[in-house]
Amino acid sequence: MKMxxxxxxxxxxxxxxxxxxxxxxxxxxxxTSDSVVVGCSNSFSGPLAFCGTEMVKHGIEIYFRQINxxxxxxxxxxxxxxxxxxxxxxxxxxxxxxxxxxxxVFCILEPQGSSPVAATLDLEKQKVPLxxxxxxxxxxxxxxxxxxxxxxxxxxxVIDWLVKTKGFKRIGMIYQDxxxxxxxxxxxxxxxxxxGMELAxxxxxxxxxxxxxxxxxxxxxxxxxxxxxxxxPGPGAMVLKExxxxxxTKTKLLATGPLTDEKFIILSxxxxxxxxGFSVWPDPVHSQKPGVVEYRNLLxxxxxxxxxxxxxIFGYFFAKLFVEGLKGTGKDVTRxxxxxxxxxxxxxxxxxxxxxxxxxxxxxxxxxxxxxxxxKNVFQPISGWQSEKDGKLVESPLxx
Amino acid sequence: MRRITxxxxxxxxxxxxAMFLLSPLVLSRYLVFILNLLAIYALVSIGLNFVTGYxxxxxxxxxxxxxxxAYFTAIVATKAPYLPFYVILPMAGCFAGLIGFLLGIPxxxxxxxxxxxxxxxxxxVISQIALEWRGLTHGDEGFKVTSAFIGSFVFDSxxxxxxxxxxxxxxxxxxxxxxxxxxxxxxFVAVRDSENVAQTLGINLSWSKTSAFALSxxxxxxxxxxxxxxxxxxxxxxxxLTISIDFIAMIVIGGMGSILGSIIGAVIxxxxxxxxxxxxxxxxxxxxxxxxxxMIFMPRGISGVISSLATATRAGxxxxxxxxxxEKGA
Numbered sequence: 001m002k003m004x005x006x007x008x009x010x011x012x013x014x015x016x017x018x019x020x021x022x023x024x025x026x027x028x029x030x031x032t033s034d035s036v037v038v039g040c041s042n043s044f045s046g047p048l049a050f051c052g053t054e055m056v057k058h059g060i061e062i063y064f065r066q067i068n069x070x071x072x073x074x075x076x077x078x079x080x081x082x083x084x085x086x087x088x089x090x091x092x093x094x095x096x097x098x099x100x101x102x103x104x105v106f107c108i109l110e111p112q113g114s115s116p117v118a119a120t121l122d123l124e125k126q127k128v129p130l131x132x133x134x135x136x137x138x139x140x141x142x143x144x145x146x147x148x149x150x151x152x153x154x155x156x157x158v159i160d161w162l163v164k165t166k167g168f169k170r171i172g173m174i175y176q177d178x179x180x181x182x183x184x185x186x187x188x189x190x191x192x193x194x195x196g197m198e199l200a201x202x203x204x205x206x207x208x209x210x211x212x213x214x215x216x217x218x219x220x221x222x223x224x225x226x227x228x229x230x231x232x233p234g235p236g237a238m239v240l241k242e243x244x245x246x247x248x249t250k251t252k253l254l255a256t257g258p259l260t261d262e263k264f265i266i267l268s269x270x271x272x273x274x275x276x277g278f279s280v281w282p283d284p285v286h287s288q289k290p291g292v293v294e295y296r297n298l299l300x301x302x303x304x305x306x307x308x309x310x311x312x313i314f315g316y317f318f319a320k321l322f323v324e325g326l327k328g329t330g331k332d333v334t335r336x337x338x339x340x341x342x343x344x345x346x347x348x349x350x351x352x353x354x355x356x357x358x359x360x361x362x363x364x365x366x367x368x369x370x371x372x373x374x375x376k377n378v379f380q381p382i383s384g385w386q387s388e389k390d391g392k393l394v395e396s397p398l399x400x
Numbered sequence: 401m402r403r404i405t406x407x408x409x410x411x412x413x414x415x416x417x418a419m420f421l422l423s424p425l426v427l428s429r430y431l432v433f434i435l436n437l438l439a440i441y442a443l444v445s446i447g448l449n450f451v452t453g454y455x456x457x458x459x460x461x462x463x464x465x466x467x468x469x470a471y472f473t474a475i476v477a478t479k480a481p482y483l484p485f486y487v488i489l490p491m492a493g494c495f496a497g498l499i500g501f502l503l504g505i506p507x508x509x510x511x512x513x514x515x516x517x518x519x520x521x522x523x524x525v526i527s528q529i530a531l532e533w534r535g536l537t538h539g540d541e542g543f544k545v546t547s548a549f550i551g552s553f554v555f556d557s558x559x560x561x562x563x564x565x566x567x568x569x570x571x572x573x574x575x576x577x578x579x580x581x582x583x584x585x586x587x588f589v590a591v592r593d594s595e596n597v598a599q600t601l602g603i604n605l606s607w608s609k610t611s612a613f614a615l616s617x618x619x620x621x622x623x624x625x626x627x628x629x630x631x632x633x634x635x636x637x638x639x640x641l642t643i644s645i646d647f648i649a650m651i652v653i654g655g656m657g658s659i660l661g662s663i664i665g666a667v668i669x670x671x672x673x674x675x676x677x678x679x680x681x682x683x684x685x686x687x688x689x690x691x692x693x694x695m696i697f698m699p700r701g702i703s704g705v706i707s708s709l710a711t712a713t714r715a716g717x718x719x720x721x722x723x724x725x726x727e728k729g730a
Contacts, residue, residue, distance in 0.1 A: 094674065
């Protein structure tokens with residue numbers, strides 16, 4: 001009788017151990033046997049509503065829809081939860097807490113905006129992966145992966161291209177007086193100093209200012225080879241109009257990565273012809289790269305008649321990269337395994353941008369871009385992919 | 401039937417308060433964060449109500465006072481890390497109150513629409529200063545706020561912050577409730593209802609208006625200090641014009657000239673934002689339509705409706721007890 005009692009105790013103990021092993025293996029937050037829930041706080045109203053809506057609704061969600069129709073990843077459907085923060089950092093914090101605490105999401109995917117994202121960086125403390133935010137600053141953290149080419153890297157590449165490839169001597173800059181502008185200005189000054197040069201002229205613009213005539217008069221006097229426009233589309237278009245009005249013919253105008261956007265061309269109302277830019281994406285409307293064609297087909301399948309753009313292709317591309325990482329975790333999905341799987345991605349060919357590689361030290365998905373020129377209101381490539389290796393500019397074929 | 405006495409009410413109130421104070425033990429971090437945010441927004445709308453609801457002077461720049469308190473707290477907590485929060489927060493309130501007082505002086509010369517324009521400009525200027533004075537405020541990079549502490553205890557989580565925010569909020573709400581029933585509060589109401597009558601009654605108009613601005617700014621500045629600790633990373637984008645408009649909507653919906661209304665408005669507006677966060681189009685629609693409905697059909701807001709219902713109920717009871725007494729007499 002005594003033996004039976006002991007056996008029963010051992011049996012219950014073993015059962016509990018096995019039950020604990022089973023539940024702990026399947027107990028990753030946001031992951032069940034048939035779904036993986038991810039989420040983001042984004043702008044669906046406010047100044048960046050267009051970008052946020054395109055990125056999430058016509059980018060991430062259409063790709064997830066396709067994956068789910070094909071049976072999901074290892075039998076798990078992908079579910080996207082998103083809340084509007086209207087570019088208000090306080091609401092971004094509340095939304096992110098809600099996603100992590102209430103909705104129990106597995107990771108945060110593609111939130112938007114420097115301020116809202118910076119306000120939510122304590123996710124790192126909770127080991128919740130923050131993947132591919134739409135913003136341009138390098139972000140620290142073992143569980144943080146950044147998306148497109150950062151502002152400082154964009155600035156380094158463009159300075160090298162202007163000085164070494166084009167041989168320009170007199171470079172000027174008109175920049176927005178904030179973190180975005182400073183990132184370009186500081187990098188440009190540092191990079192030029194390394195080549196024994198300096199900016200021939202620099203003029204700042206307050207956020208939201210549209211009258212740039214005073215700055216443009218001063219910049220004209222500097223007799224520049226190229227004027228680098230570090231602004232947002234509205235004031236950027238004003239620079240083009242002022243340049244046209246003042247009869248700038250000798251100076252080339254150049255837009256930064258964030259400004260190389262179709263909205264900039266539309267707002268310049270035909271004055272953008274011949275302007276250069278730094279593009280991180282192939283043209284989402286005209287490019288024949290297989291990855292871009294696939295994106296357009298998917299967009300047409302799920303949202304017929306909807307115009308492709310740089311924001312929905314961002315959403316689509318980084319949803320695809322997330323899925324690549326998720327596949328790498330195998331059947332037992334955990335946050336730690338996702339980070340390791342992403343770090344294990346090497347030369348991921350995607351037929352849209354240059355192959356993506358991560359490592360423990362490098363969590364940036366993209367560090368390159370190519371130069372474009374506006375011709376007939378379209379950004380046409382004028383260089384191959386430009387990237388920096390050991391402080392030197394490297395060019396790779398565009399593959400169009 | 402036994403009558404409900406004041407003793408019963410105090411037991412119910414104490415039980416509710418105890419449940420509220422114990423709620424972080426069962427609620428998630430997100431919900432506790434929202435409760436903290438609600439308390440902060442309620443304090444700002446009480447402040448705004450002092451100026452707009454009680455004194456009749458519109459302010460469209462209250463996010464500016466919130467920003468003043470938040471940045472003051474963030475900067476002082478960093479530059480003087482030995483100062484505890486219970487010293488910094490009143491200082492933040494007083495600093496914003498002083499600025500509010502100074503803003504109130506030129507506003508004395510203005511009327512209606514022009515006051516709205518001046519306060520709007522104030523809010524924009526404060527946000528712009530926070531953006532441009534990078535050496536002090538870190539500009540749009542944002543300011544990481546040092547956590548509040550008391551001895552070796554650090555308020556570094558939402559649940560811990562609950563016990564910092566809520567006691568201050570309760571004390572300030574009770575203080576506001578008392579202020580409006582004092583001579584000062586009655587002077588504010590007299591100025592709102594008729595400046596001529598107020599002057600005839602011996603009320604100093606200039607003093608009343610500037611002190612309403614100072615008191616209002618004190619509340620918003622104190623709330624700003626709490627906001628800095630709760631959000632822990634502040635940027636100029638946290639204090640945009642939209643936030644000022646949200647505060648106006650809170651007092652319109654909740655009820656102008658009512659402390660309870662300020663709290664109700666803060667709860668409703670923040671609740672709508674959170675509940676409909678995944679449906680932004682509907683959220684904007686509901687926000688706009690409800691604002692129109694309240695302004696046309698319920699100009700005294702929800703607290704006005706509650707107070708009318710309470711008056712009607714009391715009148716009904718009085719009538720029925722009089723009838724009962726009449727029947728017994730007959």
